[in-house]
Amino acid sequence: MAADDTAAHGPQFEVDPVVLELGRRFAEAGFELSLVGGPVRDLFLGRTSPDLDFTTDATPDETLSVVKGWADAHWDIGREFGTIGLRKGRHQIEVTTYRAEAYDSASRKPEVAFGTSLEADLGRRDFSMNAMALRLPSLTLVDPFGGLADLRAGILRTPGTPELSFSDDPLRMMRAARFASQLRVGVAPEVRAAMAGMAERITIVSAERVRDELVKLVNGAEPRTGIDLLVETGLAEHVIPEVPALRLEADEHHRHKDVYHHSLTVLEQAAELETGPDGAVPGPDFVLRFAALMHDVGKPATRRFEPGGGVTFRHHDVVGSKLVKKRMKALRFDNDTIKAVARLVELHMRFYGYGEAGWSDSAVRRYVTDAGPLLERLHRLTRSDVTTRNQRKADRLAFAYDDLERRIAELAEQEELASIRPDLDGQQIMAILGVRPGPLVGRAYKFLLEERMEHGPASEEEARERLLAWWAQQPESASAAESVESKEH
Structure with a gap:
């Protein structure tokens, strides 16, 4: 689709009045302004973007002069990158000067150069479906890279070559996996190939930026798809290497299940057990989901082949908890999140003693006390960990956990289980x-x-x-x- 050839007026667009209002202010001041990126993509998806991103030919100082007296508040923390932040009513707004940016091959910081046209600005964006803009206030669609067609086809492509796009910002490889999870879109073969060929480049990106993309991926609609893409392209080896390590070679008797695919299934099942906003575990819940993904990462280090052909993973829960802490610290997660995920990994096997022999009231109290505020998440993680195809075994485990929850409820009526002193x-x-x-x-x-x-x-x-x-x-x-x-x- 050529640029500037589609008038986007029509019932499919419900643009917030604040968008048109800001567009008129810039036009009256003699500047261009366009709504750009995710908010435009989301219009076609029938979704409302929480934030509004704009691009303009105005410099940061000129932008400030335009919005002065109109915005409720503004900040210029991103001024060196050409970005001015605003708040207008309930809206968080960013206005960025047309720009081009590239990463030095050995640097984590982007080199910023301001651009001169909207089309050139769109050409430096991550993916074609995010390289669409609405000129304001006319609401003319600008789509020089076929983003709308790709969006309708459900395929992720880059405006230029993926190698050039990922060289400019290697984090875009993580973003591809995140969009696969969030938007349920496929990844074009050339994009997948570039991700595989350039995976090591992700190591120049700061841990904080990688972490933020990982959280969005895990919290997406199809986290399994995103994680699988990271593993298949080799990106996971540099971000969460414990996950691809789960692809254990099958023993000659094939007596243990595929730990990698089991973990992805547990992740899916845990997400399905999340609740609505007023429930015990409102979704998406990163702590529950990441614990589900990582719950068995201690197995590769603890795998032992027994003389009779069996396979054991003794203490993989404790080993896995330590590995999770180490990985999450490397990704700069906050201490509370690290402790919560690691604790769930440590406790995920505890229930199986109940299923085999039953517990005294004392053991039930300890289970509740050890889980503490994570109890509801632990309930869901434990139930999600059942992926056997043996329906009789699955029913037996479900019945045992139902019984445990019943006993917890009964004791809770008699005692203050949540805060035993x-x-x-x-x-x-x-x-x-x-x-x-x-x-x-x-x-x-x-x-x-x-x-x-x-x-x-x-x-x-x-x-x-x-x-x-x-x-x-x-x-x-x-x-x-x-x-x-x-x-x-």
């Missing part, structure tokens, strides 16, 4: 034992917590008796008694 606090412990703050109080507190876990809630008098019985067995108790006796004599 000893029946005596630190002040009471010190008063009963006649001791000052110190490590001894911590040991006593831990003992009472174990008693609470093992036997359930007790009255204050019962707890006092148990504490005194414990105290009688402690070396400090004997020392205190000897001291009293020596003073009496």
Whole structure:
């Protein structure tokens, strides 16, 4: 489709009035302005973009002069890249001067040069479906690279050669996998080939930028498709190498399932168990999804072939948790997210002891306490981990987990399972034992917590008796008694 040949007026467009208003302001000031990129693509998809991106021939200073007095707020943190940020009502807006940017082969920072035309600006964008613009205020579609046709065909292509596009910004390779997940689109063969040939270039991109694309991919509509593309092109070897490592060679007896495809299925099933906004685990939930993807990454390091032909992965949950922490730290995730994902990976095998032998009330309490605020996610991860084709086995595991959840609910009615504490606090412990703050109080507190876990809630008098019985067995108790006796004599 040639540039400037389609008037985009019509019922398929419901452009927010603020878009036309801003377009008129720039036109009256003698500048060009176009809505560009994702917001234009989303118009054709019938979606509303949360942010509005514009491009213009105005310089950043000229943009500021145009929006002064109109925008509710503005900031120029991206001025060196030609971008001015605005807020107008509920809208977050970015206006960027026409530009061209390229990455030096050894640099993580883009080299920015301002451009002179809309068509040239569109030519430097990542994919053709994002290289469309609406000239304002006329709402004329500008689509020099066939983005609308590609969008309708569901195929991801680049405006120029993919090699040139990915050389300009290697993160675009990650973005291709993200769009495959988010938009359910395929990737053109030449784009896939370039991703495979240039995968190592992703290493010059900052960990933070890679992380952000990975989160969007995992939270997409079809995360399996995006992850599979990363693995098949070799990008995953540089971003999340633990995932392609799951493609274990099958043992000669084929007695263990494909861990890689199993993990992708668990990811899909976990996403299906997410809830609506008011539910226990509103989706998309990155912590649950990433834990599902990574839950078995400890298996390659723990795989052992047994004499009878069997295969074991002992302690892969603990090993996997450590690997997840290391990888997420390298990708600059925040500590809370790292701890949550790693904890779910560590706990994902815990339930199987219940399914095999049943648990005491004490074990149920420990399960809830160890999961803490992750309990609802752990429920979903554990259920998602069942991918067997043996329906009888699947039904047995589902029945066992139903029973565990029932028992948790019953105990929760009787006790405060979500915040189990000893029946005596630190002040009471010190008063009963006649001791000052110190490590001894911590040991006593831990003992009472174990008693609470093992036997359930007790009255204050019962707890006092148990504490005194414990105290009688402690070396400090004997020392205190000897001291009293020596003073009496």
